[in-house]
Amino acid sequence: MSELKEKPKLGDYNRHLLICTGARCTENGEAQALFEQMGEKFKAAGIDKGALRVKRTRTQCFATCTSGPLVCIQPDGIWYYNVTPENLQRIIDEHLVAGKPVEELIYHRATQINGA
Numbered sequence: 001m002s003e004l005k006e007k008p009k010l011g012d013y014n015r016h017l018l019i020c021t022g023a024r025c026t027e028n029g030e031a032q033a034l035f036e037q038m039g040e041k042f043k044a045a046g047i048d049k050g051a052l053r054v055k056r057t058r059t060q061c062f063a064t065c066t067s068g069p070l071v072c073i074q075p076d077g078i079w080y081y082n083v084t085p086e087n088l089q090r091i092i093d094e095h096l097v098a099g100k101p102v103e104e105l106i107y108h109r110a111t112q113i114n115g116a
């Protein structure tokens with residue numbers, strides 16, 4: 001019988017934003033720079049805590065290495081491309097705060113398999 005490990009802790013959040021900082025979709029560090037700006041932008045939008053809190057995480061590759069920075073919003077299953085600082089602000093204001101995805105920046109939507 002294996003020893004029980006301590007269960008990791010994770011604070012409550014409403015959505016999870018994943019951003020690829022891999023070198024193939026953003027060659028010049030744009031995605032990393034964007035990630036570093038997110039803390040302040042989330043705070044200004046009021047989504048750093050409370051009911052709309054967004055957790056952010058860097059990933060290495062989504063295997064869709066074109067036209068980054070690339071961002072995925074879960075559990076919505078929405079994937080954005082060309083996330084410039086201006087487009088990130090739109091995603092924050094329109095999607096993460098107001099709940100309306102920014103249609104022209106979406107390159108993929110997850111298939112809804114549970115009738116949700």
Ligand code: FES
Pocket residue numbers: 020021022023024025026060061062063064065066068070
């Ligand atoms: S390196 Fe970003 S999707 Fe592959």
